[in-house]
Amino acid sequence: MADLPFHDRDDFDDADRGFIAKLSPAVIATLDGRVVWDNDSYDFLQEDCPDTAHPGLWRQGQLCAKQGLYEVTDGIYQVRGLDLSNMTLAEGERGVVVIDPLISTECAAAALRLYRAHRGDRPVTGVIYTHAHADHFGGVRGVTRGDVPILAPAGFMEHAVAENVYAGPAMVRRAVYMYGPALPRSADGQIGAGLGMTASTGTMSLIPPTAEIARTGQEETIDGVRMVFQLTPGAEAPAEMNVFFPGHRALCLAENATHNQHTILPLRGSAVRDARAWARYLTEAITLFAAESDVAFASHHWPTWGRERIEHFLTRQRDLYAYLHDQTVRLLNKGLTGPEIAEIVRLPPDLEQVWHTHGYSGSISHNVKAIYQRYLGWFDGNPAHLWEHPPRESAVRYVECLGGGAAVVAFARRYIDENDLRFAAQLLNHAVFADEGNKEARDLLAEVYTRLGHGAENATWRNCYLMGAMELADGIVPATVDPASRDFFNALTVEQIFDSIAVRVDGPRAWHERLAIDWHLTDLGERYRTTLANGVFVQQPAPRDGAAADLTLRLTKAQLVGLLAGRGVEGVQREGDTTVLQRLVAVLDRPAPDFAIVTA
Secondary structure, X not given: OOOOOOOOOHHHHHHHOOEEEOOOOOEEEOOOOOEEEEHHHHHHXXXXXXXOOOHHHHHHHHHHOOOEEEEEEXXXXXXXXXXXXXXXXXXXXXXXXEEOOOOOHHHHHHHHHHHHHHHOOOOEEEEEOOEOOHXXXXXXXXXXXXXXXXXXXXXXXXXXXXXXXXOHHHHHHHHHHHHOOOOOEOOOOEOOOOOOOOXXXXXXXXXXXXXXXXXXXXXXXXXXXXXXXXXXXXXXXXXXXXXXEHHHOEEEOOOOOOOOXXXXXXXXXXXXXXXXXXXXXXXXXXXXXXXXXXXXXXXXXOOEEOHHHHHHHHHHHHHHHHHHHHHHHHHHOOOOOHHHHHHHOOOOHHHHOOHHHOOOOOOHHHHHHHHHHHHHOOOOOOHHHOOOOOHHHHHHHHHHHOOOHHHHHHHHHHHHHOOOHHHHHHHHHHHHHHOOOOHHHHHHHHHHHHHHHHOOOOHHHHHHHHHHHHHHHXXXXXXXXXXXXXXXHHHOOHHHHHHHHXXXXXXXXXXXXXXXXXXXXXXXXXXXXXXXXXXXXXXXXXXXXXXXXOEEEEEOHHHHHHHHOOOOOOOOEEEXXXXXXXXXXXXXXXXXXOXXXXXX
C-alpha cells in the first residue's frame, strides 16, 4: 500500500476542472416519489479512509462521487455523478447533441435540466449512443421523444437486445451483487462500483437509432457538430465506437479507456470481451486522433487534458489489456489453468504505479480467467472436472467427508485464525449449501464475506461479498430494475421476438407438443411460420406451400408484442385451432428475478 502514489493529486485536479454547478440536493425520484438516485448518500466519502475500506477504492469513490455540470472544452459539457455513467453534451448551431443519456429517464432529464439551467434552454438536436450497454442509452426518453437523429455503431440494436432481453433477468439479478444497490451507503457498506457510484433504478427506455455508423473514418454532422467515428466492436462492448470532434480537438473514448482497469467479463455476466482487439483499437485511436486532441473524455470518470498526457494515458491503457491478454495466453500454452494464471500474473511496475490501471471495476484475477475462458472455455482439461456434481450435491459429500457441519465450521474457524479467509469461505460455502439451516455456518460465512469485502480494492468484489453477507443474514433481495421494458420489446425485430419466446420454452414440458403457427404481420408485410417440436421453437419465413399451419394469425407487430405481454388476442384475426396459442403459452417458462446465489 505504501508504494501507491497517494501524493499524486492529478486525478482530483482533473475531476474538478471545468466545474460549473452541482445538482442540490442530488436526489432524483420518479413522479410517485420513489428515489432512483441519491448521490448525497455518499457524502461520508469526504472523511478519511476507515479500516473497513481499501484506501485505493476509497480514493476512487471520492473521485466518482463528485457530481455536477462540467465544461470539458469550449462547446462540450458533461454531467457527472447523476448515474453510473456520464452524459456528454456537444453544443451545435441550434441546440445540443446528447452523447450517452444515462440509464434512467429520470436521471437523464435531471441532467439535461442542470445543463439548461446554466447554458440556456437549448433543444436536443441529436443523440449518440456510443455502445450497446444500458447505462449509455436507457435514459434516452428523458432527453428526446425520438424526433431527432440518433446515431449508434453497427450492430447496436442486436446487441442491446441480446444483453437486456435474452439473458437480462439473470444479469439483472447478478447485478444486485455487482453494484450492491441494496447495501447501505456507508464506510462499511457500498462505497461505489468502480466506474461510478452505482446504477440508477429508474425507468429504462430505448429508441432505435435512425442511422448506424458502419466504418472507421465515417464522418457525420448533426446541428453543425462534426464527428469522425472509430468502430471498436468486441472490445468493451460487442457494438461500440469512439468519437472524435475535430472542431473541438476532443476525443470521446466511449468506455474503451477509463480511469480504472475495466472488465473482460463483468461479474454480472456477458459475452467475453476480446482483450487483444481492445488493445489494438487503443493503438488505432492513438494513431488516428491523439496528435489532434487537446482533451480526451469517456462515458465514465473525468477527462484528461494535454496531448502528451492523453497519449501517456492511452498507451498505458493499451498496454494493460495487451499485457493481460498476452501473458494469459503464454501461460495457458504452458498448461496452466485460469485460476493458476490469475495467482501469478502481476502488472509491470510502470503500469502498477498509475492509478488508472488498478482494478476497481475489473481485476487481474477475474480478467485473466475471462481471457482463459475466451480461448479454452470452462473445462481445464482435467478429467476430474469433466463431470463434477453440482454445487449442492458436492457440498453434501464434502461435509460428510469432513465429519459433518460442525466439523466444517471448526475447520473454517482455524483458517480464519490463520487469516486464510479465501479457504474459510470455500469451506463454509460447502457447509451452507449442504444445510441451509446451519445458522452457525451462515453467520460465520457472512462474517468472512464481510471481512473479504472490506479488504477488496475492487468495488464489484466488495459489493458481491457484502451482498452475499446481507442475503445470508436477511434473505434474498430481488432486483428492482425490469430489463424487459416495453421499449425493449417494441424495439425487437420480429425474429428477435420469436427468439425471446424460444429461450422461454420449458423443454421437458414441451417434449410431446407439436404445433405450427403462421404469423402474418400486416403492418410489415412479412410472414413467418413457427413450429414447436422436441421442445424446440423454430422460426422461418412462412412457406409458400406444403402442410397447412394449425393456426394462422393476422396481426400487427404491436399486437404481437401485446401477446407476449399478456394483453390477449383482441383485434387479432385467427383461422384454425385457436387452442394452439394456449398450448404454446402453457409451455413457456417465466424467468426468476430472485434466484438464490449464496444458498443452494
